[in-house]
Amino acid sequence: MSVKTPDPLDAMVGAKIRILRIDRGLRQSDLAKKIGVTYQQIQKYEKGANRVGASRLSRLAAVLGVSVGEHFEAANSKRAAANSPFQLLSEPGALRVLKAYVRTSNPRVRRDIANLVEGIADKQPAAKSPVSRLVTGKRGKDRRGDSGLRA
DSSP states (O other), X not given: OOOOOOOHHHHHHHHHHHHHHHHXXXXXXXXXXXXXXXXXXXXXXXXXXXXXXXXXXXXXXXXXXXXXXXXXXXXXXXXXXXXXXXXXXXSTTHHHHHHHHHHOOXXXXXXXXXXXXXXXXXXXXXXXXXXXXHHXXXXXXXXXXXXXXXX
16 A cells, blocks of 8 residues: 655645644644634644645635635745745744744753754855865875875
8 A cells, every 4th residue: 555645735735724823823623613624634734634625725714814825825936935934934844943942941042053053054065076175185194194095
């Protein structure tokens, strides 16, 4: 039996539902009651495991105070994504990082976390291959006093 993976569009709509629900301060069970489904169904929508039908999507949009089309809007560029909290929070793991950050009350630790994540994100992968590092001598000298390269 093969495992069915969520359609990317269903996953995007689900992520948007989750972000909007959290932003509105609703629990899954609260949202479920308002649109007439179980909280398990909301979980499945948010994971993209189940598709949201048109009429239910319309009810969700009304409860969440957005247009139906807003569930389908995606940033067309990295710059737009960087400016949209919805796009930022829909990135895998972003909500986990934010929740962990909020659980940390020490301002110094928070600053260190931000610096760490920014430092990791700003690092560019080395453009040089291991061979070019050896040739340029960046490998360092071995115990014999030479660079370790043999003719």
